[in-house]
Amino acid sequence: MNRPELVCPAGTPSAMRTAVEAGADAVYCGFQNATNARNFPGLNFTVPELEKSVRHAHNGGTKVLLAVNTFPPAGKVDLWKEAVDTGAKLGVDAFIVADIGVADYIAKNYPDIRLHLSVQAAASTPEAIKFYCREFNIKRVVLPRILTVPEIKTMADEIPCEIETFIFGNHGLMVEGRCSLTNYITGLSTNMDGVCSPAAQIQYIKDDSGNLTTKLGEFTIDCFSCDENAGYPTICKGRYLTPAHDGAYYAFEEPISLNLSTLLPDLMAAGVTALKIEGRQRSRAYVKSVVTAYRKAVDNIMAGHNPEISDLLALTEGQKETQGAFKSKAWR
Amino acid sequence: MKPNLTIAPILFHWNAERKLEFYARIADEAPVDVVYLGEIICSKRTPFFENHYDEVAERLVRGGKTVVFSTLAEVMLKRERNMIAGFCDLEDFELEINDSSALWHLDDKSYRVGSLMNVYNEDTMAYLVAKGATHFTLPAELPRDSIAILAAHAKELGATTEVQVFGRVSLALSARCYHARAHGRIKDNCQFVCEEDMDGMPLNTLDGEEFLTVNGIQTLSHSYLNLLDDMDDMKEMGVTHFRLVPHTQDMVAVANIFREALDDTVSAEESSEKLTALDIPAPFSNGFWNGRPGHQWVGEV
Incomplete structure (x- = not known):
């Protein structure tokens, strides 16, 4: 069994430092604009911040993966190319991309920098992934959160690149990169x-x-009685009404978090190269606890011991957790 | 080039009889140029109509229409992967692809790119044209300014562009079937409950406001896209094809209204009045085109 890389969220320079200190093998981050899929106020990096952060991460032996993983609309492509040029200049270890045009730009101009295919590319079959590998020399694919462990194992046998899967954090079932609910x-x-x-x-x-x-x-996304924990209103996590269902229900999914700690050995055995923790929008305390716990778990498994994952439930969304799609396909 | 009017694949699970009737009328009566056939939402629905495609395609061709086969939008299972491989071998008809799995098989073959593929910019478009793409139905959420650039770019590359101008808009795809979920089932034992909702299942907010529409793994708008008034603008920028998404309303009447507007044989006001007179059971929207929230209607009602 190969030692998997622990890939951790860095929404801010301080979160990145925290992740590096907690034992992240790699961190992922983005610039303060539309070029990455977590373009939230107060998050992400200015150019000088990223320059300093890359240096700090590399000193700690941690790789920096730059997410340039949104889809530039016609007329605005230059912003994405600038992000790539800057990232290359600052020495990032890989770009995470979804758009074919952006992937092509990097493959042509920076053939020596690794390309990772973002979950936003929604490549869910060996054929789709092989296409991106053939065309752009993709080194790693981040798999959609909709595959089971046996499906991941089959995938690993059929594709020529590394696999990264989400192990903790937001649990989304809408195919990422194919959702315009927010825009609607x-x-x-x-x-x-x-x-x-x-x-x-x-x-x-x-x-x-x-x-x-x-x-x-x-539009109303949900309504909570005073004894319920109110969740952040995301369309796919709301409660709605439809004639076929008796009363309000989570039409898409429950507001729960993904936690694959108990499936870690299976994922590692299935050939997963990198384990991704979601949460660039989360606090430093979150990053510290989750990265520390998973660092220990992975090291324990590699040493042949019990993973001993500590209780991370308090950090999950709505304090409810699931093994999501990964355990079986009965949720589909 | 004379503007082309097209009929998108039927998104909803209509039974075979209804589909046969629909295509017979389209073949014989509708002033459309291109008809896209195929099940693009759920592979479980395909056996119900598989045996009819030959006769439907033949009838449409006899009616003077170009027939294009559209592929599944979400490919996961071995069976679905095999379906895609099979479609990519098809010799007699053009193919419209809706998932990047097909790109692996189509290395030396020409194809159309569907609206559920992410072609947002000129670089992606140029790349795919170099790989055999000849025609692009652009993503529904693109604003006018981006569509203008893409239409001009396609023209330079020798490709054609299509924009949806009528019907509910696809907003999201999921691995989970939300129709089955509403009925307390899962995809594997769904019993085809989606068949009950021929324009999709309504999803309302807790205060009873009409919000979204569910079609199996797909989520659509509640509103109907209506870009009737913007087609002159689109023609000018080089958009060549105009897409109607089939609903249970009289699609021959809808096609006639859009045809007249495209050919400038009736005034814009008159076309709008005729469309409103069809009593479509949802508000119209044109927000995406105007760079606004997609559900909104910008302009006069």
């Missing part, structure tokens, strides 16, 4: 602007009896 409601696009459920268009409205309604734009 807010006018900001997940694919083109890197925005999902923008905070500026969110409202929490409390009524007289203490119930809390959450809204995105003009």
Whole structure:
């Protein structure tokens, strides 16, 4: 069994330092603009910040993966090329890309820098992945969160590149890179602007009896009684009504988090090269706890011991967790 | 080039009888140039109509239409991968691809690129043209300015462009079937409950506001896209094809209205009035085209 790389979120320079100190093998990050899929206010890096952070990470033996993983709309492509040029100049270890045009630009201009295919590219079959490998010399694919462990194993046998899978964090079932729900409601696009459920268009409205309604734009996403934990209003995590269902229900998915700690040995045996922790939008404390716990778990498994994953439930969304798609396909 | 009017693949799970009736009318009565056939949402639905494609295609061709076969938008299972491989070997008809799996097989063959493929910019378009793409139906969320650039670029590359101008808009795909979920089932034992909702299953907010539409693994808008008034602008920028998404409303009537508008045989006002008179059970939207939230209607009602 190969030692898998632990790939950790770095939403800010301080989160990156924290991840490096907690034992991340690699960190992933983006610039403060639409070129990456977590374009949230207060997150991400300026050029000088990234320059300093890359130096610090490399000193600690940690690789830096730059996410340039949104889809530049026609007329705005230069912003993405600038992000790539800057990243190359600062010495990032790999680019994470989704758009064919961006991948082509990097493959032609920076053939010596590794290319990783983002989950946003939604490459869900060996054929799709082989296409990207053949065309752009992709070294690693980040698999969509919709495959089971046996499916990942089959995939590993059929594709010529490394596999990275999510092990912890947000649990989304909408195929990433193929969702324009946010744009339909807010006018900001997940694919083109890197925005999902923008905070500026969110409202929490409390009524007289203490119930809390959450809204995105003009639309109600959920309503919580006073004894419920109100979640952040994301369209695919809301409750809705339909004639076929009795009462309000989570039409798409429950607001729960992915936690694959108990499946780690299976994933490693399936041939997964890199384990990804989601959460560039999360706090430094989150990064510290999750990275530390998973560092220990991976090291224990490699040493032939029990993974001994500590309780991470408190850090999960809505304090509920799942093994998501990975365990079986009965959720589909 | 004379503007082409097209019929998108049927997105919803209509039974074979309904589909046969629909295509018979389109073949004989609708002033459309291209008809896209094929199940693009759920591979489980394919056996219900598989045996009819030959006769439907033949009838459409006799009616003077170009027939294109569209492939599945989400490919995961071995069976689905084999379907894609089979489609890519098809010799008699053009192919429209909706998932990057097909690109692996089509290295030396020409093909059309569907709206569920992510072609957002001129670089991606140029790359795919070099790899055999001849025609692009652009993603529905692209704003006018980007469509203008892509249409001009396609022209230079010798490719053609298509924009959806009518019908519910695809907003998201998932690995989970939300129709089955609403009925307390999963995809594997769904019993084809999606058949009950021929324009999709309504999803309303908790305050009862109409919001989205569910079609198996696909989520669509509740509103119907209507870019009738913007087609002159599109023609000018070089868009060559105009796409109608089939619904249970009278699609021959819809096609006639859009045909007249494309050919400038009736005024814009008159076309809009005729479309409104069809009593479509949802508001119209044109937000994406205007760079606004997609559900919005910008302009006069």
